[in-house]
Amino acid sequence: MDRLVSAEAAEVELNFLPSKRCTATFKIRSLIHTMPVAVQLTTTRPCFYAFSPAAVALIPPLSSIVFDVVLPPTAAPPITSPPDAILVRSALVPTLHHADTGTLLRFFSRPTLPVFRDATIPILLVGHRILTHLLLSPNPHSHLSRVIPSCTPDELSTTLPLAAAAGDAITVAALIAAGANPNARSAGRKSSLSLAVSAGSLDSVKALIDAGATDRPFYEAAAGNRTDLIFIMLGKFAPGNISWADAVDNEGRTPVHAAAENGCVEALRLCFTIGGGDADLADARGWTPLHYAAAAGHLKAAELIIGYSGFDPRGALTREGQGKRRTPLELAVEKGNDHLYELLRPYGRVIRAARGVGGELGPAVKEAGGVEERDQNGWTALHVAAFKGRMDAVKQLVEGGADLEAVDNDGYTPLKCAVEAGNAEVALWLISCGARGGVKGFLMATGGGGGVPPSMKESCTALVSAALC
Template structure:
């Protein structure tokens, strides 16, 4: 065989022969021409008799792609974009891709294979993907196979191309299960027109198909057997759901899409993961995969009751479990029973409000309260929602309930209140903070039993000053309420040392005279407190500001007890009764004497305080002063006053004559205060000025009465006159009274001679 060579080929027996490399080269140029949309070059290549129109070449193809963007409670969104990648293509695939109808027809006329499948699908797939309707028609007429038609059909349903979908359905090349898959896919993507077209072509919307369902809330990415309605609900496609319902799709189906399961015996919930729970009704699916406007759920509830039981629960319980306040609101507006209890074999009787409190869903709880549910309803064990909040440490829910007026005074079957349960669960601080926050917000916690819980007592025990100010703004607060032990708010403040709290209660008019069952008052409790002086000063200041002072507070007594000379002076100048008894039976003078405050005693006496007053315990100012120790200032002041009063007022005594030689006889002895004269008769001899006075007899008297055996008679005292005469007297009352006479004689005489001592 003779071969005539050349750079492009040779001849065999007069015929040209081209190497394989040339066929590939010209065919690749054809593919490149189509890819670059170079029509002239494309026709030149097609004119070459050795070009292979079905040649598969590699190009960098820029093709359309679609992605699903998930939203939490809104419809899935289809994002269409272009991506560029290297892939194998044919000239017909590229013609269909770019939409060049003349070249596509030319290729088909030259024998291009319409059913050549590539990595990116058939030519029919490419033309549908890019939306070229006329080329699709040409390809169908050119004999596109069933697989090519079905793949193009699915692509049309994924991109929402209604015309292409309708044309392909009209070919009778689409099998029922493929049509169903396209329907479910279009439902997921919200292509209403595509769905409508498929239904009109008779696709069974009630049939199920295994499809990939996706959701971000709750998280779902799984292949699920479902029908068109379930796919639309999970994808939150409101318009599609409306269309399907109008088309008469069945709603009494069960779908396995739930993420929650629960124990039918105890009612305890278990999160098992989306798609793993027991199959439930489509309305339950609409709750778990809730669409924000609530339109889908409302449409379904026109066909199904919200109160149908599913393993002992209704839709309202499921909406609460999913923590979806909007779904709860929709259900309540559609007639859901907000007091229906969860049915369990143990009969726990957990109602929706209890479930919301247990799970800590404050917004859901608020929806239930607004709808009018009983916020104080009880479980089978007597627990209220408040108690459940305390047990599970749900601070936000407790605030919602407290603000709505939940009763803190209730107790359960174990006699436990919400505050008591908070202590058991070691949540006292959180409980206190929640209640205080409610009070700060201007709400007063309610209690039907103050002995169980009192907002006033609670605030004071917690020493919450700002919260107390808020409570005091309320007109229905009883400042003088007492607990089971008789303690009032002001008593608790006094015993706890809460100075500012005490000040606020005092200003608000709290009664400090009340006593508890132990006989203690706020005043007596102040004395036991280490801040007693601070409290006293506070009350004294308030007494000066108010005309009558706080109820039951003895301002002058407290000032005297503190030894506050300036305050005593101020109060006495305002007319306070210097001889009044306080609640414990003491006069101001007695209290000053007990404290050893001589200056205060002197001031009180000058204002009319009586030294000889005796209380029920038979105590006097003098006896109390003596308990301080020997001759303290207070004792001296009181003794001086008693002595002066004694000698000035006078009394009957026994007088001895002739320095004890004569017989004693009775006389009335007194002193003339201004003159300093001691007097026991009218004659000048019986009106003397003393230059000395002593208790007991003189030596001369002792000698003169040595045989009378009355020399040491109790109550004897004698004076020495300015004329050096001794006069002996015997008073009733023994030595103490004799000492008082001597003291008084000396004081009056001194004052008369030298003037009254300041």
């Protein structure tokens, strides 16, 4: 004989409620026909659990007794791995047919008593608090299928945002299947779908949308450059049929702002091409998408925003009070993003085209109605093209009526700019067109140096001097 009693449960489920007395019932049955069996119950951690009516009992032949395992009120569940278990010990008592608790305790204390270890019954803690604990553990799926049925739909719904934020698609699907509301929100009022998108969990997003989640957090998807999630959220809507990229949050920001701030070029382009996004829309602080890209130092995003802007966005000012009204250029300088300086300088479209960063020169001249735009330093487009050595642009501007002798704030003509930059071909062509403009004095005062290799500048100076003689 290897057992005197049997446990009529493979495990005991104890529904944990914080700061409340929690109980679970189980039954022990005697396997002996002829005499009573004494049983003693304990747990692997006796300090946490008690038994009712008592931890010892006398079971008549072939009878059974119902016990309660009791967890006294506690704020935190006594979770351990492996789980706690009830240990069942038994012994034959041929001379006892009735005994009180004290007598049985003394009986089991006898050192020579032959004791059987009949059963080990795991204690499985269930309930909403345990579900939350599982989701925060390294192995959240270990008892998920057992714990979820112990929770109400409302409890499952409060847990869903936690699983979504963790990007745990398995748990998200299990909670929804058990009755969780796919539109459930976190304590911070974030929707489950928004949290899943922020976590970048494609399967979680699909599960929530298939279950009926109604919000569409395009802002979070754009902030993470997740164009795949944007298309999933668009669903049956054909691209361009809804203006999703102009939806504002409580601070007036759109997905365009989010993509610009994070340098998400693919998402930004999608906002403009199929999302109806406005490249010039300012948020509650007066920050346009270009302000965000400039402050964060995202050159490619800034170039894209300028290309899709309906006007020159570089002159836009924030609305943060007197003394804090800043342009995108000022934000870039403040944050040390010097690589954006040239792009954000506030010159016009013709000047940008002359620099080679603002599209074709011809359409820009036509739209501006002429070639005499000036930047803050007094440079015209011809100054810019001459300094950059862009011969095609120089010829196009001169043929379009550009003033050969226009001077900037420092008295420089386009010819002086070409010589200063060592662009001999441009300088000689300007001279052939009649440019002279004080360049002789400039040639006498300068030799090599500056930002141009001395040999290049000296060669250009020599050629121009000869051409002017």
